[in-house]
Amino acid sequence: MNMSLTGMSIPSIASLFSVYASLSAFITLLQQAFDQFIPERVRDYIIEKIEKWFSISKSDPCLFKLVIEESDDSEGYHCLNQVFEACDKYLSTKLSNTANCLKVSRQRAEDTLNFRLAQGEQFKETFQGKELVWSYVISSNENSRQQDEKRHFELVIEEKHKELLKSYLNYVLSFFDEMMESKKDLNLHTLSMYMDWHSVEFKHPFTFDSLAMDPGLKKSIIDDLDRFVKRKEFYKRVGKAWKRGYLLYGPPGTGKSSLIAAMANYLKFDIYDLQLDRVDSDSNLKQLMLNTNNKSILVVEDIDCCFGLPSSREGDEPQTTSKISLSGLLNFVDGLWSSCGDERIIIFTTNHKEKLDPALLRAGRMDVHIHMSYLTMPAFRILASNYLQMNLHDEHEHEHEHPLFGEIERLLQTVNVTAAEVSEEMLRSDDTEVVLRGVVHLLKGKKCDNKETKEKQLTLSLSDKDMNLQVGKEENLIKF
Numbered sequence: 001m002n003m004s005l006t007g008m009s010i011p012s013i014a015s016l017f018s019v020y021a022s023l024s025a026f027i028t029l030l031q032q033a034f035d036q037f038i039p040e041r042v043r044d045y046i047i048e049k050i051e052k053w054f055s056i057s058k059s060d061p062c063l064f065k066l067v068i069e070e071s072d073d074s075e076g077y078h079c080l081n082q083v084f085e086a087c088d089k090y091l092s093t094k095l096s097n098t099a100n101c102l103k104v105s106r107q108r109a110e111d112t113l114n115f116r117l118a119q120g121e122q123f124k125e126t127f128q129g130k131e132l133v134w135s136y137v138i139s140s141n142e143n144s145r146q147q148d149e150k151r152h153f154e155l156v157i158e159e160k161h162k163e164l165l166k167s168y169l170n171y172v173l174s175f176f177d178e179m180m181e182s183k184k185d186l187n188l189h190t191l192s193m194y195m196d197w198h199s200v201e202f203k204h205p206f207t208f209d210s211l212a213m214d215p216g217l218k219k220s221i222i223d224d225l226d227r228f229v230k231r232k233e234f235y236k237r238v239g240k241a242w243k244r245g246y247l248l249y250g251p252p253g254t255g256k257s258s259l260i261a262a263m264a265n266y267l268k269f270d271i272y273d274l275q276l277d278r279v280d281s282d283s284n285l286k287q288l289m290l291n292t293n294n295k296s297i298l299v300v301e302d303i304d305c306c307f308g309l310p311s312s313r314e315g316d317e318p319q320t321t322s323k324i325s326l327s328g329l330l331n332f333v334d335g336l337w338s339s340c341g342d343e344r345i346i347i348f349t350t351n352h353k354e355k356l357d358p359a360l361l362r363a364g365r366m367d368v369h370i371h372m373s374y375l376t377m378p379a380f381r382i383l384a385s386n387y388l389q390m391n392l393h394d395e396h397e398h399e400h401e402h403p404l405f406g407e408i409e410r411l412l413q414t415v416n417v418t419a420a421e422v423s424e425e426m427l428r429s430d431d432t433e434v435v436l437r438g439v440v441h442l443l444k445g446k447k448c449d450n451k452e453t454k455e456k457q458l459t460l461s462l463s464d465k466d467m468n469l470q471v472g473k474e475e476n477l478i479k480f
């Protein structure tokens with residue numbers, strides 16, 4: 001019995017070849033016709049549709065996808081999503097030797113390279129024996145500005161393992177927290193052209209050791225900062241937000257910005273430099289405030305110039321003033337901003353405390369007022385020790401001080417000079433003798449100017465029958 005071949009004849013090898021040949025000729029013809037007669041755009045469209053169809057039919061219906069967007073706009077504000085930031089930082093530490101295509105960047109003044117997934121690229125990771133696939137997606141509409149692009153991560157896992165995502169994300173978040181705790185680099189955040197924060201590495205070398213200031217005042221500032229960072233439980237107990245406000249006031253060049261840098265370096269806090277004159281609405285301010293991180297210092301420089309007051313700087317053009325109101329700012333400082341984060345410091349600086357709105361000085365608003373005064377002898381010793389590498393920290397060293405120190409001390413008692421002016425003089429030479437003579441010359445010059453001014457004032461005030469012409473140096477002052 002012949003069961004398998006009943007009614008069928010096996011084709012010969014020759015006929016198989018001839019069918020194959022005519023089939024491939026037909027396909028080649030079809031392909032040529034497709035290329036020649038169908039316009040390129042239509043061709044691309046057809047190919048894309050076919051590819052899409054194949055990818056849909058291939059896709060596994062049992063996958064679960066988690067979307068992590070860069071910002072959370074649900075409240076009507078563009079608030080950065082910290083989970084996105086954590087994932088971004090986490091991936092940048094994992095990617096460098098695994099993913100197929102990466103983007104690399106380095107910001108000006110940074111040492112480190114930042115690796116990121118390129119758009120549409122994937123990165124696979126195994127967590128507790130299960131595979132997770134990361135991808136980075138940028139979506140934008142064609143007419144949008146760069147800022148309107150939306151970025152998100154997609155994290156895909158098999159549906160049946162999706163409960164693992166929670167512990168995986170917790171692992172990523174605690175990795176990020178540890179990274180932030182141990183990070184040595186601070187960031188300086190300034191306003192970008194899109195009115196968002198733009199961050200660069202903050203590399204200001206200034207520390208409390210570099211700061212020429214009365215040692216007693218310096219110690220009380222350091223003690224205050226130490227107390228502040230240790231008082232988490234205290235603030236909770238008394239029901240206050242864990243924040244502290246400092247008002248730094250004094251003439252230009254006395255070290256207000258330098259003190260801010262020293263504070264940031266001491267606490268390892270990021271700095272947010274809020275240029276109020278660029279903020280155009282209260283809602284913009286709210287968004288910026290909400291996008292600041294814990295453990296940070298928010299700085300508003302020259303606060304007296306921000307709210308329509310005349311410029312406090314000699315020779316300054318009349319400056320643009322902020323479109324937000326002082327009360328708007330104070331509402332944020334007292335209310336929303338202070339209650340939406342922990343370990344926040346806010347610093348206002350001014351050259352003219354007397355021009356400030358009393359609302360700013362109200363008790364409980366700025367906790368500490370620090371007067372940055374003209375240079376005193378103890379502060380001069382710190383400058384000399386730093387710039388000229390003279391060992392002047394030892395109390396008994398004063399006996400062996402350079403002979404010009406006596407003259408400098410006498411001059412400093414009668415002349416108002418800023419640390420900025422003296423430090424500029426100290427940069428002029430490596431030779432101690434030359435530098436100290438330069439300082440004496442600077443102080444004597446100022447004394448002459450003072451004398452001339454005094455004489456002018458005396459003539460004026462004599463005509464006014466006003467003899468009150470004391471030019472005295474204010475004491476260094478810290479007021480809590």
Ligand SMILES: Nc1ncnc2c1ncn2[C@@H]1O[C@H](COP(=O)(O)OP(=O)(O)OP(=O)(O)O)[C@@H](O)[C@H]1O
Nearest residue numbers: 210211212251252253254255256257258419420423
């Ligand atoms: N107290 C100080 N100790 C050491 N250096 C100082 C001090 N004050 C000023 N300097 C030097 O002068 C430079 C300018 O000082 P700084 O910008 O801190 O002064 P400022 O009070 O903030 O001035 P402004 O009011 O103009 O902003 C600093 O970079 C620093 O080199």
